[in-house]
Amino acid sequence: MNKLKSFLGYAAAILSPLIVLVSFMGLDYLAEPFMTATGLEVSANFTGGEVVQTVDHGTYQAAIHRPVFDALIGERKTGFVQIDWAPLDALPALVEEEVDIDGDGQADMGLQVDVAGEETALTAYAPWVLEMEGTYRLPESLAVRVTLRNPNR
Amino acid sequence: MTTSARALSGPPRLGVWKGLLLWLPIALISALTPLQVLQSGEVGLFGLAALIAWAVFNTFFALIFITGKTHRFRAVLFILVAVALPLEFVPYMIETYGSMMLTEATMLSSGASFCPLTMPMILIPALFKRVVIFPGELLPSAAHGAFSVMFIVWVGSSLALGRGWCSWGCFYGGWDELFSRIRVRKRPLLRRIDRRWIYLPFAVLLAIVLLSALTYGPVYCEWLCPFKIVTEFQAPSSALAIFQIATFVSLFIGLVVVLPLLSRRRVQCGLFCPFGAMQSLLNKINIFEVRIDTEKCSKCQRCLRSCPTFSLDESSLESGKPLLTCTKCAACIDACPQGAIAYHIKGTRIGVRPNVARGLYLYPAMILMSFIGAGIFTSGLYRVLKLVATGSMI
Numbered sequence: 001m002n003k004l005k006s007f008l009g010y011a012a013a014i015l016s017p018l019i020v021l022v023s024f025m026g027l028d029y030l031a032e033p034f035m036t037a038t039g040l041e042v043s044a045n046f047t048g049g050e051v052v053q054t055v056d057h058g059t060y061q062a063a064i065h066r067p068v069f070d071a072l073i074g075e076r077k078t079g080f081v082q083i084d085w086a087p088l089d090a091l092p093a094l095v096e097e098e099v100d101i102d103g104d105g106q107a108d109m110g111l112q113v114d115v116a117g118e119e120t121a122l123t124a125y126a127p128w129v130l131e132m133e134g135t136y137r138l139p140e141s142l143a144v145r146v147t148l149r150n151p152n153r
Numbered sequence: 154m155t156t157s158a159r160a161l162s163g164p165p166r167l168g169v170w171k172g173l174l175l176w177l178p179i180a181l182i183s184a185l186t187p188l189q190v191l192q193s194g195e196v197g198l199f200g201l202a203a204l205i206a207w208a209v210f211n212t213f214f215a216l217i218f219i220t221g222k223t224h225r226f227r228a229v230l231f232i233l234v235a236v237a238l239p240l241e242f243v244p245y246m247i248e249t250y251g252s253m254m255l256t257e258a259t260m261l262s263s264g265a266s267f268c269p270l271t272m273p274m275i276l277i278p279a280l281f282k283r284v285v286i287f288p289g290e291l292l293p294s295a296a297h298g299a300f301s302v303m304f305i306v307w308v309g310s311s312l313a314l315g316r317g318w319c320s321w322g323c324f325y326g327g328w329d330e331l332f333s334r335i336r337v338r339k340r341p342l343l344r345r346i347d348r349r350w351i352y353l354p355f356a357v358l359l360a361i362v363l364l365s366a367l368t369y370g371p372v373y374c375e376w377l378c379p380f381k382i383v384t385e386f387q388a389p390s391s392a393l394a395i396f397q398i399a400t401f402v403s404l405f406i407g408l409v410v411v412l413p414l415l416s417r418r419r420v421q422c423g424l425f426c427p428f429g430a431m432q433s434l435l436n437k438i439n440i441f442e443v444r445i446d447t448e449k450c451s452k453c454q455r456c457l458r459s460c461p462t463f464s465l466d467e468s469s470l471e472s473g474k475p476l477l478t479c480t481k482c483a484a485c486i487d488a489c490p491q492g493a494i495a496y497h498i499k500g501t502r503i504g505v506r507p508n509v510a511r512g513l514y515l516y517p518a519m520i521l522m523s524f525i526g527a528g529i530f531t532s533g534l535y536r537v538l539k540l541v542a543t544g545s546m547i
Contacts (some may be wrong), residue, residue, distance in 0.1 A: 002502075005500035005501075006500055006501045006502070008500055009440060009498040009499055009500030009501045010498060010501065010513075012440040012498075013440050013441065013498045013510070013513040013514070014513065016312070016313040016314070016440065016441070016513070016514075016516070016517040017313070017516040017517040017520055019309050019312050019313045019517070020309055020310060020313045020314075020517045020520045020521050020524075021182070021520060022309065023305050023306055023308065023309025023310070024306065024309070024520075024524045025185075026305075027293065027302055027305060027306075028293075030301075030305050031292055031293055031299070031301035031302060031305065032292060032301075034301050034304070034305065035291055035292055035301050038279075038283070039283050040279055040283055040284070040285050040291065040300070041283065041284060041285065041291075042263055042284075042285050042287070042288065042289070042291060043278070043284045043285060043286045043287075043369060044284075045286070045369055045370065046260060046261060046263060046287075046288040047261075047263065048261065070282075070284070070369060071367075071369055072277065072278060072281065072282060072366045072367065072369065134257060136256075136257055136258035136261055137258055138258055138261060138262045139262055143258075143261060
């Protein structure tokens with residue numbers, strides 16, 4: 001038994017440098033299959049969540065994301081909705097958008113975005129639309145986040 | 154220490170030729186990086202930096218094999234890596250984002266860099282919701298530290314070295330090591346630190362894992378990581394952000410500078426780092442450990458005084474085992490005048506072929522250090538060479 005344990009110990013020790021080598025040299029081959037296999041995605045708290053509606057304004061488009069109330073268990077009491085406008089160089093000085101967040105055919109809030117000043121005026125129509133969270137210039141779009149109360153809680 | 158005790162100190166020396174022979178495989182494997190750089194046609198300053206890095210790291214690797222002293226030379230490289238990190242990372246941040254500060258817009262576009270310290274926070278949401286709660290990139294790209302890269306390297310190094318990561322792979326720990334080795338007084342001012350503090354990192358680990366899962370955000374990165382001071386941090390856009398900045402700056406000054414200076418120990422690594430705590434737990438699946446031959450041990454306690462991570466106490470000398478937090482840095486091995494402490498392979502007999510166990514441990518450790526550490530050192534040195542040649546690091 002001691003000899004077997006000793007043999008297995010040395011075998012594992014000899015494998016150790018190979019494990020380190022494979023984990024570095026195989027990065028190019030392992031990274032993508034690993035991500036595909038695990039199906040991991042960056043949290044919607046950072047990405048804004050999936051786009052559920054696109055509004056075409058001719059020279060530019062608005063992308064309305066799903067409301068994000070993500071939590072480990074259930075949903076949060078408050079969350080946000082993100083709206084992106086792109087392309088950046090085609091945006092007018094003032095972007096105006098009536099946003100239907102819950103998809104019932106009626107606008108839940110109105111946004112007036114001063115593109116150069118990166119400031120947004122919010123008009124809430126639905127009681128669960130709370131306040132402006134921020135206006136952000138991203139690499140390819142201008143984004144706005146509005147704080148929402150979770151209507152399901 | 155008497156002259157005869159000094160002569161006995163540490164593991165037996167291998168001699169120049171035997172040492173060089175054992176070093177040769179490492180020299181060849183670590184040459185892959187500069188060769189790759191030169192093959193890609195990068196023969197300018199970056200190629201020069203890669204060659205210098207290879208030479209520096211391999212000089213110290215060779216000395217480790219030849220002299221039998223591990224910690225003395227490992228620590229120098231470990232410090233060089235940590236110092237090189239901001240030399241490389243800060244200019245990258247300025248080039249990409251204009252400053253070291255991450256704005257909310259940068260985070261919304263997943264512009265933060267992953268580091269291994271994020272792993273404990275990510276695990277629960279990743280397992281249960283398939284979600285990574287960090288605003289970084291998942292697949293490798295031009296940006297630093299993608300999640301997939303960090304995860305694979307973390308798994309590989311944990312399997313091969315366990316908590317050895319903390320003395321061979323970590324690119325922050327060298328700051329702690331640096332300040333713990335600066336001698337401001339003849340004797341350390343803080344000599345007695347209650348042993349119960351070694352459990353604090355486990356408490357921090359539990360707290361950040363739970364809080365990150367509950368808040369769905371990387372709590373340690375947002376609030377506690379002292380090493381944001383040498384990499385990237387959130388812009389002071391609100392009172393909360395200013396408070397967060399004050400918190401991590403205070404932690405850096407306290408845990409990485411002042412306490413290591415006063416105690417000559419790696420206080421952040423030994424008494425706070427939650428990633429280190431996780432590596433201590435993962436160490437169970439690793440085959441290498443440090444063991445004390447209780448028959449050879451003279452109980453002089455030199456090892457206790459030399460351990461930088463509070464991983465040895467009187468009970469260790471009785472049981473022959475360091476505490477859970479041992480980072481396999483080899484400070485105790487170098488310090489032991491009886492040669493009673495050695496790297497050991499689990500399952501084998503204590504005290505039998507210590508040089509074989511040492512050699513087998515040093516290979517994965519040096520490979521890890523040459524890929525991570527020499528890579529960072531190359532990039533940092535490149536920025537310095539660029540500064541000298543062009544007057545700008547950018």
